[in-house]
Amino acid sequence: MSTEFTTRASSINRALDQIGDKWCLLIIQEVLWGINSFNDMMAAMGVSRGVLSNRLKWLQAVDCLRKERGPTGSSRPRYHLTAKSIELYDSAMMAIAWERDWYQTPELDRVELVHLGCGKPFVAQMHCASCDGLVQMEEVAYQSGPGVARDVREKKVRRRSSIAITEVPSERALYRNLINIVGDRWTSNLIALSYHGLTRFDQFHQELPVATNILSDRLKLLVEEGVFEPVAYQQRPLRYEYHLTSKGKGLFPWFLTMLQWGDKWCDPQQGGKPVLLTHTACGEPLLAQVRCSECHAELRAHDVRFTLDGEEISA
Ligand SMILES: [Zn+2]
Ligand SMILES: [Zn+2]
Numbered sequence: 001m002s003t004e005f006t007t008r009a010s011s012i013n014r015a016l017d018q019i020g021d022k023w024c025l026l027i028i029q030e031v032l033w034g035i036n037s038f039n040d041m042m043a044a045m046g047v048s049r050g051v052l053s054n055r056l057k058w059l060q061a062v063d064c065l066r067k068e069r070g071p072t073g074s075s076r077p078r079y080h081l082t083a084k085s086i087e088l089y090d091s092a093m094m095a096i097a098w099e100r101d102w103y104q105t106p107e108l109d110r111v112e113l114v115h116l117g118c119g120k121p122f123v124a125q126m127h128c129a130s131c132d133g134l135v136q137m138e139e140v141a142y143q144s145g146p147g148v149a150r151d152v153r154e155k156k157v158r159r160r161s162s163i164a165i166t167e168v169p170s171e172r173a174l175y176r177n178l179i180n181i182v183g184d185r186w187t188s189n190l191i192a193l194s195y196h197g198l199t200r201f202d203q204f205h206q207e208l209p210v211a212t213n214i215l216s217d218r219l220k221l222l223v224e225e226g227v228f229e230p231v232a233y234q235q236r237p238l239r240y241e242y243h244l245t246s247k248g249k250g251l252f253p254w255f256l257t258m259l260q261w262g263d264k265w266c267d268p269q270q271g272g273k274p275v276l277l278t279h280t281a282c283g284e285p286l287l288a289q290v291r292c293s294e295c296h297a298e299l300r301a302h303d304v305r306f307t308l309d310g311e312e313i314s315a
Pocket of ligand 2 (some may be wrong): 117118119122179292297
């Protein structure tokens with residue numbers, strides 16, 4: 001049996017194939033908040049040594065972490081973000097915004113984000129750089145770009161683990177529900193396809209030719225998580241379309257940050273963007289920016305202060 005298959009080139013899929021595994025997403029989140037030694041990560045994430053070691057190697061191989069010798073007197077290496085992974089900050093901001101909208105998360109209630117630019121607590125929002133309007137899923141159009149192609153991808157899920165993400169002990173796992181939903185390559189691929197208007201099993205299967213039982217299982221999961229709503233379109237035999245719910249549509253900005261990150265950092269052949277996006281509200285090519293809800297300035301990694309119970313947890 002072949003271990004490879006091809007799908008339409010997509011920067012979202014490329015990005016997620018690099019960092020979309022739930023442990024990779026969690027590691028990046030921990031490092032963003034300053035947890036950067038092996039033992040601290042293991043304690044924060046409740047992950048086994050083997051899995052953590054595997055993911056750290058992987059993240060270094062895709063240039064999302066660099067390992068440095070520990071401070072003098074200590075032999076423990078530390079893991080740092082790279083120029084590439086620091087730009088995942090946008091996605092972390094949109095993940096937190098979505099999590100606050102859809103879940104009551106005790107960890108998040110204890111956390112406050114303050115924009116240093118204006119000094120106010122804020123909510124991250126996604127705006128169009130051209131017209132300044134908020135970016136909504138329904139106002140984005142797609143066309144083929146210069147890098148349109150098919151990507152050869154591995155069939156097996158390399159980096160899988162059975163531990164439920166909701167059991168992760170970290171106080172900093174601020175968007176664990178999002179990671180739980182998207183941290184599986186097939187669920188995230190299905191959601192991404194639904195943003196292109198796909199709704200039926202056969203359509204999904206055509207674009208994502210994995211085993212049909214895997215596909216059914218992930219569709220079921222997305223229904224259980226309230227991302228898709230099944231709507232019968234045929235009675236005999238009974239067939240469903242999978243429509244995005246408001247909660248599912250709410251994930252769109254997070255996926256858009258992944259798409260933009262993938263366009264920039266995950267284009268190995270330098271073929272250019274596979275897909276071009278237009279903001280139909282203004283008709284301009286879409287450049288989405290993550291901004292502060294209070295002063296509307298674009299958020300940068302060092303402009304945000306995180307506090308947990310009033311105590312600072314990030315530089
Ligand atoms: Zn616009
Ligand atoms: Zn601000």
